Amino acid sequence: MFAFIIRRALQAIGVLLAVGIISFAMFRFAGDPVNQIVSLDTPAAEREQVRRSLGLDDPVPVQFARYLVQAAQGNFGISYQFRQPVSTLLAERMPATLELAICATIFATGFGVLMGVYSGLKRDSALAKLFQTISLIGISLPTFLIGILLIYLFSVTLGWLPSFGRGDTVRLGWWTTGLLTLSGLKALIMPSVTLGLFQMTLIMRLVRAEMLEVLRADYIKFARARGLTTRAVHFRHALKNTLVPVITVVGLQFGSVIAFAIITETVFQWPGMGLLFVQAVQNVDIPIMAAYLMLVALIFVVINLAVDILYTIVDPRLRTTIRQPA
């Protein structure tokens, strides 16, 4: 088991290094960093001086090492469009994205488990069929269409919820939160639902399949034979055993939720990292793109590693079975 963890950790470092190389290559070769700093009529001698002061005349491996060291210290250079350090920009917007991603995950897990348990227990009921249809639509409909539909229903037609932004936020140290104000909470509802819908359908299908399987197991028959109430059998014995894979999937999917927040944040003009990234792609702001890539890679790798290690502690049988969907 110790060897397994070491191997996984080495793999994680390998992934991070690979992403680091890509990110460095983007930063260094896609667009000349010097041109982004000097103006059009800067004389060649001065350009050369800027080039040297940035260390761009060093051998490429030296530059790469320096880039990695700086990235590890949280220094990703200066954004071309905002003229501010990328790390400051990302730090400012990280709370918005994390709050959105966490709320979406809670929504997806809560409703996904409820719907999954129900359609697992009463698989032929009309409501269970309705849930199946919803899950097919949830997988087929592009995220942004769901967002537009919600905005049209709840903002334009009914006027209940705001269609963009975070509402009022409260500052707690460096963290800004929308969870403590009414307008902030109202603004969170639609983006969380939009972002969480896909994960909800995923969890629902998983819980349904697991429930169907567990209910056939011998220990459930034994629990029934002992005369336990249906309720105790279903929730104390069956549900508990379906939750291990659910927790795993929720964990593994959290990285995807943060990445998919790019789309949701654009639809709802949510001031998070995803919106920053889309604006960076539109305006070819390479430092932000490279830094975002590194950050997302770090989040993915840390989550994957944590889940892997938790597996070996909780249930060694699961070690190799669950794969993340594309």
Next chain:
Amino acid sequence: MAEAIEAVQASQPTTWAGRFLDSDVWASFKRSRLTMVAAFVTLLFMASAVFAGLLSPQDPFDPAQLELMNSRLPPIWDAEGQMPFMLGTDEQGRDIFSAILYGLRISLAVGFLGVAFSATLGISLGLIAGYVGGTTDAIIMRIADVQLTFPAILIALLVDGVVKSVLGGQLDGATTLSVLVFSIGLSFWVQYARTVRGSVMVEKNKDYIAAARLIGLPAPVIMFRHVLPNVLGPVLVIATINLALAIITEATLSFLGTGMPETMPSLGTLIRIGNNYLFSGEWWIVAFPGIALALLVLAINLVGDWLRDALNPKLR
């Protein structure tokens, strides 16, 4: 005995079409009504994309045909609607129905080209990895592993952004389309490569491959002429499901403003444009392209789901 064999052979259809109509796949298709509807819808969308020029009342890309008098007309069933603008018009007097047909053409083109590119890339890399093995295999599969860690949309966005920054400046419609095909292809090849590699590992130990080696055929010929046809079944399923994914990815990129430009809009671009009019009451500008996209993707997904079950006897 010989007569019995001949009788069986005579009852077998000999033409390609005859064999197809006799197959399990066709029988399963005829049984599933939902699949037939989905296949019909898919074909209808493809046909309307191909014949967009004949079906649409105006050419939405020709400014001479647009009149501001006709701008922001509601659909025909509304009291203010006018012929021939069945689904209404947008701000520039562009007919929504025509715009959808032309947009469909671009969405499908990017989808098909993207799938073709990613399938070619994935199949080739999978064949090489599975057949050659060793270090080559390890390198290709490690790259696949790393890429599989990230959602495809993120990779497509990154590739799109980087290619655009390398090319620089404003790109015309055709170049943007190629960039989109390239970025979609690069984000979806992994699944093909893994599937093909897995099948190749099984196939390459069979006798016919040993025979092909013995008569001295070069490795590329064995790979593409002998191994490839035997591993194509699962690839077809992946390609169908990926067509829906590629169309969604293109629409998402265009919606985010990094895809097709407004001068050559795909369905995603139309939705992005229409989204701006949501609050001023012109719901039809965004609704109809949105419905078209949703129907198309749903229909392709249903066909893909059926195909997966039909081609995989284990699931029956």
